Amino acid sequence: MLSYLHVKNLGVLEDASIEPGPRFTVITGETGAGKTMLLGALRLLTGEKAKPGMVGPFGEEAVAEGLFGEGDGELGITRVLPRQGRSRAYLDGSLVAAGALVDSLGGVVEIVGQHDQLLLKRSHTVLHLVDGVLDDRGRRVRDSYEEAWARYRTELDQQRRLGGDRMGLERELDLVRYQAREIETAGLQPGDDRQMEGMAARLRNAELIRESLTLATTELESIAESAGTVISHLRKVSAVDDDLVGRVAQAEALGELAHDLIRTVREEFDSMGDDPDSLHLVEQRLTALGELKRKYGKTLDEVLEFGADAARRAAELEGLLDEASSIGDRVAAAQKELVKTGSDLKAARVAAARGIEEEGRAHLGELGLPSATLRFEIGDRDPGPTGTEHFELRFASDDRLEAGAVEEVASGGELSRLVLALRLATKSRDTDTLVFDEVDAGVGGATALALGRKLADLGQGSQVLCVTHLPQVAAHADTHYLIERTGNSAQVRMVEGDDRLTELSRMLAGLPESERGREAAAELLEGARS
Numbered sequence: 001m002l003s004y005l006h007v008k009n010l011g012v013l014e015d016a017s018i019e020p021g022p023r024f025t026v027i028t029g030e031t032g033a034g035k036t037m038l039l040g041a042l043r044l045l046t047g048e049k050a051k052p053g054m055v056g057p058f059g060e061e062a063v064a065e066g067l068f069g070e071g072d073g074e075l076g077i078t079r080v081l082p083r084q085g086r087s088r089a090y091l092d093g094s095l096v097a098a099g100a101l102v103d104s105l106g107g108v109v110e111i112v113g114q115h116d117q118l119l120l121k122r123s124h125t126v127l128h129l130v131d132g133v134l135d136d137r138g139r140r141v142r143d144s145y146e147e148a149w150a151r152y153r154t155e156l157d158q159q160r161r162l163g164g165d166r167m168g169l170e171r172e173l174d175l176v177r178y179q180a181r182e183i184e185t186a187g188l189q190p191g192d193d194r195q196m197e198g199m200a201a202r203l204r205n206a207e208l209i210r211e212s213l214t215l216a217t218t219e220l221e222s223i224a225e226s227a228g229t230v231i232s233h234l235r236k237v238s239a240v241d242d243d244l245v246g247r248v249a250q251a252e253a254l255g256e257l258a259h260d261l262i263r264t265v266r267e268e269f270d271s272m273g274d275d276p277d278s279l280h281l282v283e284q285r286l287t288a289l290g291e292l293k294r295k296y297g298k299t300l301d302e303v304l305e306f307g308a309d310a311a312r313r314a315a316e317l318e319g320l321l322d323e324a325s326s327i328g329d330r331v332a333a334a335q336k337e338l339v340k341t342g343s344d345l346k347a348a349r350v351a352a353a354r355g356i357e358e359e360g361r362a363h364l365g366e367l368g369l370p371s372a373t374l375r376f377e378i379g380d381r382d383p384g385p386t387g388t389e390h391f392e393l394r395f396a397s398d399d400r401l402e403a404g405a406v407e408e409v410a411s412g413g414e415l416s417r418l419v420l421a422l423r424l425a426t427k428s429r430d431t432d433t434l435v436f437d438e439v440d441a442g443v444g445g446a447t448a449l450a451l452g453r454k455l456a457d458l459g460q461g462s463q464v465l466c467v468t469h470l471p472q473v474a475a476h477a478d479t480h481y482l483i484e485r486t487g488n489s490a491q492v493r494m495v496e497g498d499d500r501l502t503e504l505s506r507m508l509a510g511l512p513e514s515e516r517g518r519e520a521a522a523e524l525l526e527g528a529r530s
Helices: 035-045 098-104 116-121 123-131 136-162 166-185 192-204 206-238 242-271 276-296 300-366 412-426 445-458 497-509 515-529
Strands: 002-010 013-018 024-029 061-068 075-082 088-091 094-096 109-112 373-384 387-396 433-437 463-467 479-486 489-494
Touching: 002 035, 013 035, 013 479, 024 035, 024 445, 035 061, 035 075, 035 109, 035 433, 035 463, 075 098, 088 098, 094 098, 123 300, 123 387, 136 300, 136 373, 166 276, 166 300, 192 276, 206 242, 276 300, 300 373, 300 387, 300 412, 300 445, 412 433, 412 445, 445 463, 445 515, 479 497, 497 515
Parallel strands: 013 489, 024 463, 024 479, 109 433, 433 463
Antiparallel strands: 002 013, 002 061, 061 075, 075 088, 088 094, 373 387, 479 489
């Protein structure tokens, strides 16, 4: 619900605000006073594109502000239009894209103008109207259809994921099984490549290593013998010179190190065998590893990772093949259920649509179109997320005319009355605030009274705002705002009591102070309240 609307420098409105009531509010004023600018402000707040020339002469930017909802659910929206450059939008004080306003006010405000009614040409809009009057059984059927559609899509997606080609899946399974098995059979572990390369280098150079170890042993034995001589000499001199005692310990450590190295080198020599078969086996393993790297990865780690992935894919394909054997039957069963529930839903919607037609024609008759044709054309289409039928609204202002698409055969005033009649027929409550622009085009007399009464009826369930030039419509309002223009500036004020009688008198006779006009206005108000 719109609780507050404020504009600054928007067209001729220098600074104006209104606080619409919760039911039916009208905005009146002389032609050119700026009535539609207030609706223009609302359009800006719902995210519509700013039109050139909206910035008034009272500054370099125009501002529209609105407060929607009530209590803890209040939402503040602002649009700022500079004379030059792009407009800015604010949601609860935070800068947002204008498109975010559309999402924020979805289901809160609907503006019904001469172009907005063209939404009726869209099948999903018409379908929404019909679904709004489904009875409990019809809603249950619709829920069942949506569940059937979800199941059908799930099975279809699974079938698509399987690829619909069992032979292809089996070929892929054979391939990944072979790849996983080939890598697993090699018996490789992380680090094996480095170990095997070192072993191969050792075996290839075994003779050179043995020869070098022999020479090293001979030299180490000479060093050990020399170390013994050194130790003997140092012990003699340390007996007469205490400063050389430490040098004896160093010489002894050198001797021990030489003996340890001799023992280690001899062990290395003894471990070196001349085994051509060992070298052949290692080189075979390296060749096999090289072949695996060529096919599955640049490193051993990549090869092992590829093997693990292949094993996982094989397990997945085995599960998919189990499903593939039954997926066709499951898709067929889901499609059969979808068709059945779709047929039931269509029957429920047809019954609802016929009820809307009947009640809608009754409302149109009271709105000055007693011979109007209102008909829902319902055609079949492939099952979709909303059903198996296509809806189109057909209309003619007289039953002697051929009914056609509403945007092609209805005038602006007829479209507005059609929207109003449909709202009343469907008792729609899915929008908090309904704003009617030009709903009274081409209307007068008794039809105008009926129009005002029906807008007031609609206001019993939703907040209704209407810009009107008809006193018969204005008289039915619960809240009445008047826009008055002086020169190039306009002001907005609420009119009550005598002020409201004066405005209605002006609207009736063009003579605000006419006694007869005021009497007629009072009679009109009295009739609207009865």
